[in-house]
Amino acid sequence: MLSRLLLRLAPSLLTLSCLGMVIVIWFDLPLRIPAIDETALHSFKIIFLSLILEAFPFILLGVLVSSLLQVFVSDRMIQRLTPRQPVLGVLFGSLLGVIFPLCECGMIPVVRRLIRKGMPAYIGIVFILAGPIVNPVVYSSTFMAFRNTPALAYSRMGLALAVTITIGLLLYRYMRRNPLREHLPQSAMAQVVGPGHDADHSHAHPANRAQGRFTAILGHASDEFFEMGKYLIFGALLTALIQTSLPREALSGIGEYAWLSPIFMMGFAFLLSICSTSDAFVAASFAGSFNSDALLAFLVFGPMIDLKNTLMLLAVFRTRIVLTLIVLCFVLVLIGSYMFHVAVFT
Amino acid sequence: MMSEGSRSRLLHHLLRGLLLAGFAMLILHLVRSGDLGLYIAPRMAGYVKLSALGLYAAAVYQLYAALQLWLGRRGAGSAYDCGCGHDHAPSASLWKNALLYGLFVFPLALGFLLPDTIMGSTLAAKKGVSFAGAHNVERAAQPAATPQPTAAPEVPEQDIAAPQDPLDAKFPADVYTETYAAHAKKLYLQEQAIAVPEQQFIETLTTLDLYRQHFVGKTVVVSGFVYREPAMPKDWLAVSRFAMNCCSADSLPYGIMLRADEAGSYDADSWIEVSGRLGLDEYGGNEIMILEATRIAPIAAPESPYVYPDYEFGFEP
Known part of the structure; x- marks a missing residue:
């Protein structure tokens, strides 16, 4: 599984790193290859562990909610609650984060469960993209970080909504296949919560329904934890390597090239893979050297697509749909941030 | 007599239980030594401590499932074919498993073996x-x-x-x-x-x-x-x-x-x-x-x- 993933990712990663090299050479940026010494290892450890520890509560919450949904909420209820009408559905998906402010690590297992239970996939994907941005926690932290330019906080919400609604409608129109990785026998899923639940499960104590459900929840949750956890740890590892080896001054020089800076900041957000609740403060630290369109691109693209969550998305969704999403997000955010820049900030 | 399949499942339960417990203990260790603050801001620390509880619960479940299998109880592994559609059955390839569990062992090893330092x-x-x-x-x-x-x-x-x-x-x-x-x-x-x-x-x-x-x-x-x-x-x-x-x-x-x-x-x-x-x-x-x-x-x-x-x-x- 992992080796397949590596093989699949290798060409694009190599292309990206080549592109990075070209940029480095082109602009003559200072880049030092770090010697593996003790302080570098310590720095790596601090970043690596802090990323994992910070994600644990959210990923656990995600797999717990997913298991609770699996065991307690029927498919019929999910299907009844989600709107049929596509425009309403896309709006519903993009605003779901207001009620459930989960971050992206916790969101992916929940959405997979919801799609399996009959929520239309385009709504689920819209929730994955919009949820980490369009929610009150992220709004207030962005507002805090950009006290003197609150327009950036509004624009962040607005652009995220515009991008996800567009993507949602495109997905509704053009996505025909089940985007999830596995094909499932639908009938088997429908049985799980039905009256035949205990018969299906034949637990050690078939008579004890409550205990059966409890162990089912723990079983689901811990298996899903490992399933998601490996991508989290791999993503954290890459992120920590990048953060401890790539000096930032090498990056901020690009801020001088206005046309390049939004693209660059999106790439930077992708590599940093930090949670959407705290990325606004990191973006704020760039405010001196980058224009608002680059900051906006960073703030909207990063939570939708980054290294860590691309790996997690690939665990759940087909490669083709993930790549399509990355390209769509990239193009739409780029165009959108430029339009917002012209309309709001000048 | 234990079949080949259930022996490997037992091993998986055991390893997962130990890893989950390991992460819970890593958090506990950091809280005890007061070094959690070197990784996580105080406003997030509460959630991380709570997650240690969740990890413990999952570890106990995995170890319990391993014990049930070892005792030869038939029903023990049944949560695995609950039809919820994930690929519960662990991969059979040895090196893939080694890579998977190695990935989880790595942060644990770093956490326990390297001293906690502050960013400088x-x-x-x-x-x-x-x-x-x-x-x-x-x-x-x-x-x-x-x-x-x-x-x-x-x-x-x-x-x-x-x-x-x-x-x-x-x-x-x-x-x-x-x-x-x-x-x-x-x-x-x-x-x-x-x-x-x-x-x-x-x-x-x-x-x-x-x-x-x-x-x-x-x-x-x-x-x-x-x-x-x-x-x-x-x-x-x-x-x-x-x-x-x-x-x-x-x-x-x-x-x-x-x-x-x-x-x-x-x-x-x-x-x-x-x-x-x-x-x-x-x-x-x-x-x-x-x-x-x-x-x-x-x-x-x-x-x-x-x-x-x-x-x-x-x-x-």
Whole structure:
């Protein structure tokens, strides 16, 4: 599984790193290859562990909610609650984060469960993209970080909504296949919560329904934890390597090239893979050297697509749909941030 | 007799149980030693502690399932074919499994075997230290101060208890820098030296930098670790702190320059408390604040080496 993933990712990663090299050479940026010494290892450890520890509560919450949904909420209820009408559905998906402010690590297992239970996939994907941005926690932290330019906080919400609604409608129109990785026998899923639940499960104590459900929840949750956890740890590892080896001054020089800076900041957000609740403060630290369109691109693209969550998305969704999403997000955010820049900030 | 399949399942349950327990114990270990704060901001620490409980519960479940299999209870593995559609059955390939579990063992090994250290100069250099407080606050309605070629501290002309209006003129603000202007007036009027407290480290540095020309000559007291950049003159160093939002990955270093004849005698990453008179100088093409040291005292690294954005800033009475 992992080796397949590596093989699949290798060409694009190599292309990206080549592109990075070209940029480095082109602009003559200072880049030092770090010697593996003790302080570098310590720095790596601090970043690596802090990323994992910070994600644990959210990923656990995600797999717990997913298991609770699996065991307690029927498919019929999910299907009844989600709107049929596509425009309403896309709006519903993009605003779901207001009620459930989960971050992206916790969101992916929940959405997979919801799609399996009959929520239309385009709504689920819209929730994955919009949820980490369009929610009150992220709004207030962005507002805090950009006290003197609150327009950036509004624009962040607005652009995220515009991008996800567009993507949602495109997905509704053009996505025909089940985007999830596995094909499932639908009938088997429908049985799980039905009256035949205990018969299906034949637990050690078939008579004890409550205990059966409890162990089912723990079983689901811990298996899903490992399933998601490996991508989290791999993503954290890459992120920590990048953060401890790539000096930032090498990056901020690009801020001088206005046309390049939004693209660059999106790439930077992708590599940093930090949670959407705290990325606004990191973006704020760039405010001196980058224009608002680059900051906006960073703030909207990063939570939708980054290294860590691309790996997690690939665990759940087909490669083709993930790549399509990355390209769509990239193009739409780029165009959108430029339009917002012209309309709001000048 | 145990079948091949259930023996491998037992092994998987056992390994997963141990790994989950390992992560729970790593969190407990960090809480006990007080080092959790080196990785996670206090406002997130509660959630991380809670997640240790969740990890324990999952570990107990996995070990219980392993025990059931070992005892030969038939029903034990049944949660695995519950039809919920994930690929419960672990992969059969040995090296894939080794890679998978190795990936989980790696952070545990780092966590338990390497000593916990605090972020210092190495990371600060990678992340880039800000010498002007938060970048995102711009000067309001005022032309940029004319750079002063010499760093000679000038005493502001109207130093004597300025009436309300001149004070407002000195600290102009728009709606977004209001809190900084209010803070600046408070600092400006106070008799004693301006301390840069841990509580409002970034906010105070930003305030000083925003209205730096009015604070020239004032005494500032600040503590932090010693940081140097190759471009800095020999008699300069930076007194720096890492500011953390959620975790170390999103932390950024902030600092203030210090000029002292004996600056070279302080090692990078050693902790000092300094007082000095605020002046201005140029660094990397920007006008920056610099302290002319009057006193430097080595101190021990504080219990909590990082500073955090003060969410109450501007809302306190």
